[in-house]
Amino acid sequence: MMKKYIYILLSFAITLISACNTEVDLCYSEHPHHTKTKIAFDWQVLGDSLAQPDSMMVFADRVVNKWKCGMTASSSNDTASYVIRQGEYKMMVLNRCDSTYNYETLDSVANSDSTRWNLDKMALNYVAYSKDSEPIKKVLQSWTDYNVYASFAQNSSKQVFVDIQDIVKIDSGSNNKVVFTPERLTQKVVMQFPVKKLITDTKTFRIDSMFVEVAGIPTVIYPYDNTVNVTKTCKMLTKARLINATTLNTGDEYSNENLLCRIGVDVNGIIYGTSENEASGPGILQVILFTTATGQDGKIQHRRIEGKINIFHSIHDAHLLDYEYGTEFATQATKYAFININATLVLDSKNIVRDSDGNWGIPSWIPCETQVVVPME
Incomplete structure (x- = not known):
């Protein structure tokens, strides 16, 4: 995936899904280190062939003075503002499809005291289905499997999308936004x-x-x-x-x-x-x-x-x-x-x-x- 290097003066208001680590850059809502921004998504690269999801998860790792934050942003509303601390970040956006992928790894990091997401190590695992499970039987009720070495994954019509921005500089300011251009994961x-x-x-x-x-x-x-x-x-x-x-x-x-x-x-x-x-x-x-x-x-x-x-x-x-x-x-x-x-x-x-x-x-x-x-x- 093409690495994107974006330096932006941002004003950011975030719905956090992970708590601040109180030992690292202690900040509260009125603290001057906090800033606001709008998060937007450019879906034009997908054309009309794929339906965009309702929302995207946003993961942000601050590079220096380690700190992580996350939020869920509307995939179509670019007027909402989110709060984040100042600094340089690696950021990734991803949507959920729980019938296709297991998100336990992401969820466990969100609920941990870790100060980093470690985006390059975040993995998605296919949900494993047996031949006799309901999602597979919806495709075909009965047949003989002559290649029984592994379980099944679901060929879902709901797509998972992802985008990465390797360097996002978040400074104090207002009326700024970060624009992601998601592409299909699969x-x-x-x-x-x-x-x-x-x-x-x-x-x-x-x-x-x-x-x-x-x-x-x-x-x-x-x-x-x-x-x-x-x-x-x-x-x-x-x-x-x-x-x-x-x-x-x-x-x-x-x-x-x-x-x-x-x-x-x-x-x-x-x-x-x-x-x-x-x-x-x-x-x-x-x-x-x-x-x-x-x-x-x-x-x-x-x-x-x-x-x-x-x-x-x-x-x-x-x-x-x-x-x-x-x-x-x-x-x-x-x-x-x-x-x-x-x-x-x-x-x-x-x-x-x-x-x-x-x-x-x-x-x-x-x-x-x-x-x-x-x-x-």
Whole structure:
């Protein structure tokens, strides 16, 4: 993230969420060391694609004569004033999304006697969900997980935003403000792969829906510098968009043979596994398809078909992260990425079809399960 160096004469009135340390620069509301300012947010960089939150948390670390303060500021009202002591600060703004991230680390520092936030060490952890938890079952009620190495994170539609200002000089004065330009904390990653249906004269079928499980998402992120810890990862489950490869219309039909499957996930990052030959762990994509097949006799059959693939090379080539080799950390290299997976998912009315050369699909698609089911409502 670009470091911002701002020297501002400020007049600051703050709703504190952490108390002053009485051993450091003892100040009260009328003390001359106190000053006021307005806090404002420039959301134009986001355009109309993302909805801004109602409020942002503001964290301020005074560099010299250590002291920390925090407040919650309206994301749209730039007329309110907040109080802060004079000095030079590092500042970070961040909003909450408690269904996605665990904020215990931030909350514990807020309630401690520490004189510093230590912004570069403040971490957010994904809230861990089991396969049978309600948020995951809202996406898909029932399937078999063929990559059970980790828990799930929620692919939330509510975004978390962050901005950093490395040097903010707060002096006495009035009618001044600090303007933050928040950007998304997560990466928006879109993946796409081709789907080929093998239709025969005796049986046609339609893909009613498809769900995709993405593995290899770092569970810990440091908002201050977009650094992630790559030693522990999780998974996300999301519904895919099926696109007719000829007409580009959404959805499938019995007569259609070629589709594109597209998903979008908001993630801390995605790492690849230790090898392109691994059949489980990070870098594995699992698909769950629900189909309806009709035979010449008019009988209708509904199936759940599952398979997976190792997308080691696709993730590597997308350059989502800059790895700090020899350490457990990596830094986001981009905020938006498109991953085109060239391996075609081929299926007939009953199952995913293996490669004709007999290769079980690493890095091609592996058939995992096919089962007759009651149609999804």
